[in-house]
Amino acid sequence: MICPPFITWKDHSSVQVSFLEVLAELKAAGATWVQIDEPILVMDLDSHKLKAFTEAYEQLEDALSGFSVIIETYFANLLPEAYKETCCFYFMLTYMLDEEIKSWLTFVAQKILEVNALVKALAGEKDEAFFSANTASQASRKPSPRVNDEAVQKAASSTFASTIRESKHRRGTPVAARLDAQQKNLNLSILPTTTIGSFPQTPDLRRVRREYKANKISEEEYIKAMNKEISKVVKLQEDLDIDVLVHGEPWRKDMVEYFGE
Structure with a gap:
């Protein structure tokens, strides 16, 4: 996987030589797949930047010959212009899923819509179409073979799985009782x-x-x-009137450090 460094559009050509060298080394080592992460593709790129992107991959075309190539981007829809410029490659995109699977998932943009819908519903302005679509989506997921694998179900019903379910790993208090105790203790808002x-x-x-x-x-x-x-992050949450506080896990390594190690 190749993760391009952060560079300005003016000096993007400076990394082309490095890319060519890396691709040559990968090919010599027998690699057959190459993944290049391009999160920039989900941004609103002007014609100059799209042109620079296109030119960069035109220069890499010979070096990429013989590889199966994945160009990956994240968390948003890909610009049609960007897709057209690079359609000769195989894309693995977070949002390039069929409509059924997409209807089961929610990311930041969708969650904002959901929160707005809930706020309006609580104010007496329920969007019936929105909630009906959500109900239909969840109903379609439950029986779908895409989330119901018979082999997995058989494994889950094995002696080992049954032992785990009935052991100390399973909580002895029903969910309803735990929710009631939580509400009495924390007095949470809706x-x-x-x-x-x-x-x-x-x-x-x-x-x-x-x-x-x-x-x-x-x-x-x-x-x-x-x-x-x-103490610092707890005070910050108190100042922001957060309902459920956390300690922030200050000793926890971040992902960059974890992957670096």
């Missing part, structure tokens, strides 16, 4: 707010983790720094 858990890894956090790994600071100093960060 639409409670929280975060997904991890807060951004700041430069200071990364520095402290590096110093701890290098034995430049003690475990006590490391824990003190983590607790300080926890």
